[in-house]
Amino acid sequence: MKNLAEEWTRRLLVDAGVREGMRVLDIGCGAGNVTFLAAELVGERGRVVGIDRDAAPLEVGRQRARDLGLTHVHFVCADLASPPGEHGPFDAVVGRRVLMYQPDAVASLRRLADVLVPGGLIVLQEHDSTAMPVCLPELPLHRRVSGWMWETVAREGADLRMGLHLAPVLVKAGFKVERVRAESTVLTPEQSHPIGHILRAMRGRIVEKAVATEEELALDTIDERLAEEMRAANGTCLWEMVFGAWARKAG
DSSP states (O other): OOOHHHHHHHHHHHHHTOOTTOEEEEETOTTTHHHHHHHHHHOTTSEEEEEESOHHHHHHHHHHHHHHTOSSEEEEEOOTTSOOGGGOOEEEEEEESOGGGOSSHHHHHHHHHTTEEEEEEEEEEEEEOTTOOEEESOOHHHHHHHHHHHHHHHHTTOOTTHHHHHHHHHHHTTOEEEEEEEEEEEEOSSOOOOHHHHHHHHHHHHHHTTSOOHHHHOGGGHHHHHHHHHHHHTOEEEEEEEEEEEEEOOO
């Protein structure tokens, strides 16, 4: 199954107007998954700068850029509290699952506006856990796993409703919202999602936040148990809701 996260993000960037020759800032870039999507769209005539406050994934991103021979992609260790204005100004700011972790989303957006050109674009993608998952019939293991994931994120201080808050905070920060949309991951017996992979990636965080123990997670068999529950129920599940929005800076 194709990577829905990358597919949705790519389509969001394209529809929002990220195009060849643009200078783009990717906030909270990690190892650069969104950074490299933006780099494809802006081409060698453009420039993409990815920022993150964690230095380790940035080095992974730099190595990826070297391996791909991309000289128009750069990674900078920086926080949203002080975005790197010296690398701008930028035509667009992009970010995925970053705003939900900001203590003051409006203040963060206003700081980002400072590094955008007048009329510049901001494109954001945020998850929302409101009422998710929705399964018919009820799938207890799927619901339990989703609860482990979202409770961990909540204990890390994230806003679990940032998807629904996305448009209001952009307006409060002074942006003119052009479009907001939402898409859901749909699970069926024939259509899967890498839930087990995500859960294994989150294992340390889940245990550290005392959401579940290693024994409760039982990661060695989680993929088989989730698949069997779905097959036995012949069910359909809306697993997560992803909001995307783009807006313009005044001027």
